[in-house]
Amino acid sequence: MVVGDFAHEKDILVIGGGPGGYHAAIRAAQLGKEVALIERKRIGGTCLNESCIPSKLFANAGATLQSAHKFETFGITGSSSLSLDLSKLQHQKSELIHALTQGVEALLKKHKIERVQGSASFISDSEIGVEEQERFEKYKFEKAIIATGAVYQPDTNLPSGEARVLTGADPYELEELPEHLVLYGSDYITLEIAASFSKFGTKVTLILDEEKESFPFDQTLNRELMRLLKKQQINVYKKTKLLHALPKDDMVEISLVSPKGETTLEASHFYAMAQPQPNTKSLRLEAASIETTSAGFIPITTTTQTNNPRIYAVGDVTASGGLAVEAIKQGKVAGEHAAGENSEWDPDICPVIAHTVKPLASVGLTEEEALHEGYEVSTNQFPLASNGYAGITADKDGMVKVISEKETDVLLGYHAIGTGSVELISTAIQALEMGGRIEDMIYPYYPHPSINEAWLEATEGLLGKAVHGM
Amino acid sequence: MVVGDFAHEKDILVIGGGPGGYHAAIRAAQLGKEVALIERKRIGGTCLNESCIPSKLFANAGATLQSAHKFETFGITGSSSLSLDLSKLQHQKSELIHALTQGVEALLKKHKIERVQGSASFISDSEIGVEEQERFEKYKFEKAIIATGAVYQPDTNLPSGEARVLTGADPYELEELPEHLVLYGSDYITLEIAASFSKFGTKVTLILDEEKESFPFDQTLNRELMRLLKKQQINVYKKTKLLHALPKDDMVEISLVSPKGETTLEASHFYAMAQPQPNTKSLRLEAASIETTSAGFIPITTTTQTNNPRIYAVGDVTASGGLAVEAIKQGKVAGEHAAGENSEWDPDICPVIAHTVKPLASVGLTEEEALHEGYEVSTNQFPLASNGYAGITADKDGMVKVISEKETDVLLGYHAIGTGSVELISTAIQALEMGGRIEDMIYPYYPHPSINEAWLEATEGLLGKAVHGM
Numbered sequence: 001m002v003v004g005d006f007a008h009e010k011d012i013l014v015i016g017g018g019p020g021g022y023h024a025a026i027r028a029a030q031l032g033k034e035v036a037l038i039e040r041k042r043i044g045g046t047c048l049n050e051s052c053i054p055s056k057l058f059a060n061a062g063a064t065l066q067s068a069h070k071f072e073t074f075g076i077t078g079s080s081s082l083s084l085d086l087s088k089l090q091h092q093k094s095e096l097i098h099a100l101t102q103g104v105e106a107l108l109k110k111h112k113i114e115r116v117q118g119s120a121s122f123i124s125d126s127e128i129g130v131e132e133q134e135r136f137e138k139y140k141f142e143k144a145i146i147a148t149g150a151v152y153q154p155d156t157n158l159p160s161g162e163a164r165v166l167t168g169a170d171p172y173e174l175e176e177l178p179e180h181l182v183l184y185g186s187d188y189i190t191l192e193i194a195a196s197f198s199k200f201g202t203k204v205t206l207i208l209d210e211e212k213e214s215f216p217f218d219q220t221l222n223r224e225l226m227r228l229l230k231k232q233q234i235n236v237y238k239k240t241k242l243l244h245a246l247p248k249d250d251m252v253e254i255s256l257v258s259p260k261g262e263t264t265l266e267a268s269h270f271y272a273m274a275q276p277q278p279n280t281k282s283l284r285l286e287a288a289s290i291e292t293t294s295a296g297f298i299p300i301t302t303t304t305q306t307n308n309p310r311i312y313a314v315g316d317v318t319a320s321g322g323l324a325v326e327a328i329k330q331g332k333v334a335g336e337h338a339a340g341e342n343s344e345w346d347p348d349i350c351p352v353i354a355h356t357v358k359p360l361a362s363v364g365l366t367e368e369e370a371l372h373e374g375y376e377v378s379t380n381q382f383p384l385a386s387n388g389y390a391g392i393t394a395d396k397d398g399m400v401k402v403i404s405e406k407e408t409d410v411l412l413g414y415h416a417i418g419t420g421s422v423e424l425i426s427t428a429i430q431a432l433e434m435g436g437r438i439e440d441m442i443y444p445y446y447p448h449p450s451i452n453e454a455w456l457e458a459t460e461g462l463l464g465k466a467v468h469g470m
Numbered sequence: 471m472v473v474g475d476f477a478h479e480k481d482i483l484v485i486g487g488g489p490g491g492y493h494a495a496i497r498a499a500q501l502g503k504e505v506a507l508i509e510r511k512r513i514g515g516t517c518l519n520e521s522c523i524p525s526k527l528f529a530n531a532g533a534t535l536q537s538a539h540k541f542e543t544f545g546i547t548g549s550s551s552l553s554l555d556l557s558k559l560q561h562q563k564s565e566l567i568h569a570l571t572q573g574v575e576a577l578l579k580k581h582k583i584e585r586v587q588g589s590a591s592f593i594s595d596s597e598i599g600v601e602e603q604e605r606f607e608k609y610k611f612e613k614a615i616i617a618t619g620a621v622y623q624p625d626t627n628l629p630s631g632e633a634r635v636l637t638g639a640d641p642y643e644l645e646e647l648p649e650h651l652v653l654y655g656s657d658y659i660t661l662e663i664a665a666s667f668s669k670f671g672t673k674v675t676l677i678l679d680e681e682k683e684s685f686p687f688d689q690t691l692n693r694e695l696m697r698l699l700k701k702q703q704i705n706v707y708k709k710t711k712l713l714h715a716l717p718k719d720d721m722v723e724i725s726l727v728s729p730k731g732e733t734t735l736e737a738s739h740f741y742a743m744a745q746p747q748p749n750t751k752s753l754r755l756e757a758a759s760i761e762t763t764s765a766g767f768i769p770i771t772t773t774t775q776t777n778n779p780r781i782y783a784v785g786d787v788t789a790s791g792g793l794a795v796e797a798i799k800q801g802k803v804a805g806e807h808a809a810g811e812n813s814e815w816d817p818d819i820c821p822v823i824a825h826t827v828k829p830l831a832s833v834g835l836t837e838e839e840a841l842h843e844g845y846e847v848s849t850n851q852f853p854l855a856s857n858g859y860a861g862i863t864a865d866k867d868g869m870v871k872v873i874s875e876k877e878t879d880v881l882l883g884y885h886a887i888g889t890g891s892v893e894l895i896s897t898a899i900q901a902l903e904m905g906g907r908i909e910d911m912i913y914p915y916y917p918h919p920s921i922n923e924a925w926l927e928a929t930e931g932l933l934g935k936a937v938h939g940m
Contacts, residue, residue, distance in 0.1 A: 056919055074535075082548040085545045100861060328915075329915045349915065388570060426925060427899075434906060444902070445819065448798055450823065452892070
């Protein structure tokens with residue numbers, strides 16, 4: 001091994017080039033700091049290479065294919081000849097990821113951030129070593145930002161090395177469409193996989209574990225999602241214990257106990273939900289006296305600092321949620337704070353979206369959370385079936401639910417499923433951020449006809465004023 | 471003619487069942503008033519029966535057909551066999567309009583609003599007569615709301631009664647696809663017709679009149695729209711005088727003078743932009759001493775009252791703009807004010823949308839307006855080509871432009887074109903309504919990956935902080 005004599009010096013070192021890391025690096029560089037970014041694999045992290053981006057591409061392909069069912073409604077003929085070629089979608093996935101990683105590399109270059117390829121480990125709380133093949137280089141830093149993410153592993157005991165037994169991002173690597181995919185899980189990732197493959201034409205079965213009657217959203221949203229899964233002909237087993245998933249010949253035998261008794265399913269493929277395991281092992285955190293939880297996650301403050309205030313951590317490695325949106329926000333905060341700005345993140349208003357049978361979006365308190373926190377609430381839900389624009393696009397499944405505090409009329413939460421729910425969440429985010437009252441939401445004009453009117457009428461309904469609600 | 475002896479008595483009479491009228495009626499009924507709604511034709515008005523709804527259905531059919539070009543990108547094969555059957559789309563239009571009008575009728579019934587079929591005219595400022603075939607009934611009222619709308623007529627001299635010479639909503643009545651459609655106009659209605667038929671496969675030419683170099687939006691938005699029209703292969707003649715449009719055999723000969731000289735075009739169909747002419751003639755407004763402008767429009771206050779405070783007017787008949795969104799807002803205000811509430815409308819923050827080559831949305835001040843009003847402004851535009859989600863959906867044309875006041879960082883305007891621009895306008899509407907500062911927009915989290923991030927990065931860019939802007 002060749003050890004570089006000269007220790008490179010940087011204001012800020014960022015370890016990890018996922019969304020948390022590259023946002024941290026660019027924001028710090030925008031604020032005038034000398035920054036280097038160390039990544040051992042490809043820039044973009046799990047999100048860009050394996051998770052968010054592939055999943056949304058698959059969801060979009062699924063939604064597009066499924067929308068063909070209503071082409072006749074718009075006078076468009078010939079849709080029966082449409083079909084999916086999964087290998088072509090895989091090709092597009094590779095192209096897209098390549099383009100996006102190249103885009104991030106270009107952004108790093110534009111902001112004069114040094115790109116270092118290799119594996120980082122702390123030497124002290126002001127030095128990091130980077131190993132790449134035969135070389136080992138030392139970097140001195142003023143501040144460091146850890147953004148090494150996590151690997152996703154199932155918490156179920158599964159036979160490993162089996163092509164028909166999937167977890168994490170495996171489904172997005174398939175070259176052929178599964179005939180019957182059985183999924184064990186209830187998180188948004190599992191829901192997205194279930195919906196995409198169902199739309200492609202795969203038979204899909206979803207198993208919720210013994211603890212779970214439903215999904216982790218507002219109860220009204222859960223009910224509508226359950227209805228749409230049924231409509232999509234996805235069979236859902238609730239409160240079910242997985243006994244085993246055994247590959248046999250050309251299939252997987254899945255044995256389970258539901259409240260209705262013991263059952264065995266035969267599937268072409270089986271998927272188990274994965275949990276994040278922090279990438280902290282090779283970092284030698286002890287050399288910089290950085291504390292971790294027993295599971296290896298790094299606790300952080302609202303300024304994203306670790307117990308060592310010169311060292312920050314952001315994203316999946318911090319166990320603060322596992323959403324790219326959080327990694328991005330924390331990355332910006334870390335970049336700003338490390339560059340000397342006052343900057344904090346607020347874990348309370350974090351949007352959650354999922355591209356299920358229909359897109360789903362949720363921000364603020366659920367009705368149950370609001371009641372649990374002692375609020376007296378008003379709630380209202382507005383069905384997309386009553387929205388004119390949803391009628392025009394023949395996309396009437398779903399609803400918008402809003403929750404406000406009864407006494408003050410201040411908005412507390414937004415939970416929607418259906419066309420436009422993801423785009424409209426920003427309206428709720430803006431209102432929540434500014435402490436908006438219902439009056440602030442219903443006073444302005446909203447375009448007509450538009451899906452935006454579903455938001456307007458949902459909020460009007462809190463005051464008994466929705467015109468189109470039946 | 472049979473004259474009813476008994477004068478019916480109502481708290482509030484609404485004349486006209488378009489969006490302005492039915493919103494006024496329902497809102498007043500929600501507030502406990504006895505309401506009757508008089509309509510001489512079909513409920514829903516111009517918007518539902520002829521304009522907004524058909525145009526958005528056609529735009530959606532066009533967008534769907536055009537999206538087929540990128541199906542291969544998602545691995546979906548067989549899209550080359552897709553084509554439009556205009557007569558089937560016409561059938562769907564009729565079904566949709568029928569369903570929506572039935573929906574409004576049901577809402578009126580639910581709110582116990584008496585539906586009166588016939589032509590209304592004032593007898594005094596407390597009585598209206600309604601004529602329907604052989605019957606004439608008298609209605610006494612406390613308050614009346616005029617929502618009779620307008621008819622749309624071209625301000626160009628055109629040969630009338632010619633099937634190939636179109637105006638107003640005529641294009642949405644065509645049963646066969648025009649081969650070459652030449653449009654004379656620059657408003658959002660003309661732009662929507664141009665885009666829809668171009669996507670259906672019609673050759674489209676657009677003529678802007680002598681005064682017009684471009685469109686009535688923010689200049690940056692105009693430039694991007696002009697680029698997209700070119701990309702869509704819609705030929706645009708700017709600053710052009712129409713000499714004549716003469717039907718000849720199976721075509722229309724259109725003669726014009728552009729800055730490049732005199733030209734003659736041959737088209738299968740010609741369309742001329744229409745202007746609203748208020749439906750006030752048969753109302754006998756003088757019997758209630760209601761003043762009109764010389765063109766017949768009814769001036770109103772911010773409470774939607776006419777010069778006679780017991781009588782309100784809303785929508786196209788008031789000449790306040792000609793957008794359904796305004797009619798709806800004014801209708802609600804009229805219903806509330808007539809029912810005794812304090813209610814006003816603010817003409818300043820009115821959103822404008824149009825489903826052109828890509829959807830387009832605009833609210834607040836344009837850059838030119840802001841400068842004209844004496845603001846020192848910051849502006850930023852974020853191209854969708856730099857948004858990851860736009861890459862995923864292969865829908866990268868367009869941009870989001872935001873304008874803020876330099877000194878205060880208060881948002882002044884939002885002008886966007888491209889996928890999601892209509893849905894995201896509500897975020898800007900909410901921020902404008904609450905006097906949001908840029909900090910209020912960039913502090914929260916936005917879902918990743920999503921088109922919503924284009925709004926975030928556009929606003930971050932105002933402070934030089936957009937991560938993905940190149």
